[in-house]
Amino acid sequence: MTGPSRTLSRRLLDWARGKSPWITVFNSGGCNACDIEIIACLMPRFDIERFGILSRGSPRHADILIVTGAVTRQQAPRLRRVWEQMPEPKYVIAVGACASGGGVFQGLYHMVGSVDQVIPVDAYVTGCPPRPDEIINGVVACLGLMAEDAAHGGRARRTAAAPGTGVEESS
Amino acid sequence: MTRVVVPIGPQHPALKEPLNFRVIADGERIVELELNLSYSHRGIEKAAEQRDFIRALPLIERVCGICSHSHSTVFSMGIEEIMGVEVPPRAQYIRTVIAELERMHSHMLWLGVAAHEVGFNTLFMWTWRDREAVLDTLEELSGNRIHYNMNEIGGVRVDLSPPQVDAALARIPVLEERMRAYVAMLEDEETMLARFRGVGTLSREDALRYGAVGPTGRGSGVDYDVRRDDPYLVYDEIPWNVVTDTDGDVYGRTKVRIGEIKESLGIVRYCLEHLPDGPIRVAAPKAAPPGEIYSRYEAPRGEVAHFIRTNGTDRVERVDIRTPTLANWTSVVYSLVGRPLADIPVIVAAIDPCLSCTSRITVLNRGEDARGETSPYTGQAGWFP
Numbered sequence: 001m002t003g004p005s006r007t008l009s010r011r012l013l014d015w016a017r018g019k020s021p022w023i024t025v026f027n028s029g030g031c032n033a034c035d036i037e038i039i040a041c042l043m044p045r046f047d048i049e050r051f052g053i054l055s056r057g058s059p060r061h062a063d064i065l066i067v068t069g070a071v072t073r074q075q076a077p078r079l080r081r082v083w084e085q086m087p088e089p090k091y092v093i094a095v096g097a098c099a100s101g102g103g104v105f106q107g108l109y110h111m112v113g114s115v116d117q118v119i120p121v122d123a124y125v126t127g128c129p130p131r132p133d134e135i136i137n138g139v140v141a142c143l144g145l146m147a148e149d150a151a152h153g154g155r156a157r158r159t160a161a162a163p164g165t166g167v168e169e170s171s
Numbered sequence: 172m173t174r175v176v177v178p179i180g181p182q183h184p185a186l187k188e189p190l191n192f193r194v195i196a197d198g199e200r201i202v203e204l205e206l207n208l209s210y211s212h213r214g215i216e217k218a219a220e221q222r223d224f225i226r227a228l229p230l231i232e233r234v235c236g237i238c239s240h241s242h243s244t245v246f247s248m249g250i251e252e253i254m255g256v257e258v259p260p261r262a263q264y265i266r267t268v269i270a271e272l273e274r275m276h277s278h279m280l281w282l283g284v285a286a287h288e289v290g291f292n293t294l295f296m297w298t299w300r301d302r303e304a305v306l307d308t309l310e311e312l313s314g315n316r317i318h319y320n321m322n323e324i325g326g327v328r329v330d331l332s333p334p335q336v337d338a339a340l341a342r343i344p345v346l347e348e349r350m351r352a353y354v355a356m357l358e359d360e361e362t363m364l365a366r367f368r369g370v371g372t373l374s375r376e377d378a379l380r381y382g383a384v385g386p387t388g389r390g391s392g393v394d395y396d397v398r399r400d401d402p403y404l405v406y407d408e409i410p411w412n413v414v415t416d417t418d419g420d421v422y423g424r425t426k427v428r429i430g431e432i433k434e435s436l437g438i439v440r441y442c443l444e445h446l447p448d449g450p451i452r453v454a455a456p457k458a459a460p461p462g463e464i465y466s467r468y469e470a471p472r473g474e475v476a477h478f479i480r481t482n483g484t485d486r487v488e489r490v491d492i493r494t495p496t497l498a499n500w501t502s503v504v505y506s507l508v509g510r511p512l513a514d515i516p517v518i519v520a521a522i523d524p525c526l527s528c529t530s531r532i533t534v535l536n537r538g539e540d541a542r543g544e545t546s547p548y549t550g551q552a553g554w555f556p
Contacts, residue, residue: 027188029211031527033236033317035187036280040306043299057184069527074210075181075189082182104230108214129236129317 006151014150017063017089018143020052024062024086028079028115030069033129034096038066046132053139059085064142066135067121070098070105071112083119089155091142093123095135100124122155174202177512181210185288185516188526192515199511204504208497212530216490223485224250224324224459234492235528236317237280240266240273241470242477242528243322246490248403249466249479250324253459260405260447262326267404268339268442269313269321271435275346276305277471278386278428278435281523282353285425288516289366294356301349308339326452336443343440350433357425367422371506371518374419381502385473385495386431387522390424392417397469409441421521458485470495472523494528 006014025038041048042055056062059082071079083092094115097103102113115121122145125138149155175196181189189210195203215234219227232243244266251258258266279302286294306316312335313319313328321327357363373383378391388395396413398406414430416423459481466477473495482488499522507518 025187026182027211029189029213029527031233031236031239032188032525033233033239036236037317039187040299040303043303044296045300045303059182069211070213072211072213074212078181078189078210104233105213105215105218108218110212110214128233131316 014147018147018150020054021063021091021139021143021146022054022056022061023064023066023139024056024059024082025066025068026059026079026082028067028069028075028099028118029072029111030096030098034068034099037129037132038068038095038135041132041135046136048136048139051136051140051143059083060087062086063089063146064091064093064139065119066093066095066139067099067115067119068095070102071115071118073110073112076112076118079115079118089146089149091122091146091155092119093125093138093142094121095125095130095138097126097128100126103128173197179515181207187284188524190524190526194512194515196512199513201507201510201512201515204507206500206504208500208526208529210530211527213527216492219490220487223457224487227487228322228324229320231490232318232320232322235494235525237277237525238273238470238472238475238528239318240269240321241468241475242492243320244270244404245466245468245475245477246479247322247324248468249464249477250459250481250487251455252466253462253464253479253481254324254456256325256453256455258326259450259453261330261449262451263405264442264446265312265327265331265451266322267406267409268331268439269309269319270404271438271442272305272309272312273319274471275432275435275439276302276309277523278432279305281428281471281520282425284523285367285421285517285520286363288520289362291360291362291366294353294360294363297349298353301346304342304346308342311335311338323452323455325455326450328452330451331443331446336446340440340443343436347433347436350429350436353429357422357429363425364422366517367420367425368418369420369422370510370514371421371424371503371521372419373502373506375417377505378419378502381505382498383473383502383522384498385470386424386427387473387499387502389413389415390427391419397467397474401467403468405442409438409445411438411441421517424521458483472496472525473498475528492528494525496522496525496529499524500529 099115123142177194179192191207193205231246232239234242279298283295283298373391375392416426461483463480476493478491480489
């Protein structure tokens with residue numbers, strides 16, 4: 001997993017980030033169901049903090065942005081701005097059927113659609129709403145992605161817009 | 172007087188949902204408050220006109236994630252009344268059970284959020300832990316923790332088996348025990364007394380004047396509950412009481428909500444023990460005759476009403492959704508004026524706001540509108556009380 005080009009401090013930073021990612025939740029116009037299931041993740045029964053995951057209010061402190069709900073026209077520029085405020089490396093998880101693909105709100109006059117039409121999404125958690133354990137599964141899967149990206153040249157290796165990062169896939 | 176404009180939202184740590192306050196403050200005191208509630212507007216009313224009743228129900232259910240059963244029940248009750256369909260008693264009882272379980276989980280959720288807003292996170296954790304028992308029951312009965320999708324036009328989707336009923340009944344004593352603990356806590360817990368008492372005061376006259384509904388109104392002594400005053404489902408057959416309180420502040424609303432959880436536990440127990448036999452649904456016609464109906468329902472947050480007009484097809488011609496949060500916002504704006512800025516979270520949380528069902532868009536004629544109803548802050552047309 002260790003890339004040859006990473007310095008010791010870089011490796012330490014990546015390790016620390018994977019051990020304690022901070023999330024921020026953004027409701028882009030959903031119906032609340034996914035939001036209360038995300039809050040339920042923070043509660044004693046599911047207790048997402050055992051993975052070191054903390055929910056923060058400010059996107060400037062966050063590593064992972066969790067977006068719920070299909071994106072409305074009014075929220076789309078705000079979602080974009082919140083994402084731009086996050087420091088690199090940043091990851092986005094779309095939680096719920098609406099955030100992943102528009103859900104029942106597809107094609108309504110005030111909808112932009114799914115989250116990936118506004119910002120790049122790294123993990124999708126579907127369900128209406130997904131159970132808290134499915135959300136935790138999505139976040140943990142995103143942590144694996146973070147570790148893999150960190151070892152192989154960052155998130156840009158997966159995006160077509162940034163070719164030639166020159167890092168081979170892990171064997 | 173120096174006036175400082177403090178914009179809050181739409182993305183803000185204290186807000187779980189998109190909402191924009193434009194608070195005009197003089198020092199720490201709030202002078203004026205403007206709301207923009209339109210961020211979550213999705214256009215569900217319009218979309219419901221383009222889908223038949225079978226496909227409109229899941230959409231209507233997703234007006235709100237917390238009171239989803241309220242919206243689907245009030246909609247299907249309206250359509251059934253226009254069609255002249257008689258829903259079997261067993262389905263009525265099952266709908267009532269789900270409705271009261273939903274009220275319990277919503278009020279427990281609220282109690283936790285309100286405690287969180289005053290910095291009492293222990294109670295936040297406790298209520299959300301206890302709420303899981305309610306959600307487990309809902310999952311066992313309907314198959315999903317949230318968005319139960321129980322309703323069909325003409326009845327309910329799934330039947331309750333005896334083991335399911337027994338499992339649900341077995342959880343009630345545990346929850347009753349927890350409720351007793353919360354009532355005891357409410358009487359002598361300093362954090363709650365200090366931050367709930369005398370905060371967000373709303374007199375009975377003001378509650379009536381600003382049209383407060385649900386626990387917000389009942390916490391101010393307005394003795395009004397659709398379940399008793401315009402009975403639907405089986406509320407006129409079962410023993411229960413309307414909980415009111417005369418404190419008129421956040422403390423009063425908390426007492427009302429905890430009292431309502433206890434009443435809901437009694438209703439659920441009675442309904443499960445007296446579940447009548449028989450079919451759970453009747454075959455409803457596909458199309459509804461032309462008609463208009465104003466269907467009412469007491470959701471956890473207050474009265475929710477759907478105005479439905481049908482035109483002889485399998486779709487509604489118009490559905491207008493009036494949600495309790497929209498009715499309660501004016502009382503919030505009123506009770507916040509003159510209070511310190513730090514009271515915003517707790518007073519706003521006290522009405523249990525649900526933005527997703529409240530979001531409205533008013534299209535104004537900007538060219539000739541000289542009244543300045545277009546927000547000077549966002550430059551967008553919005554709904555302002």
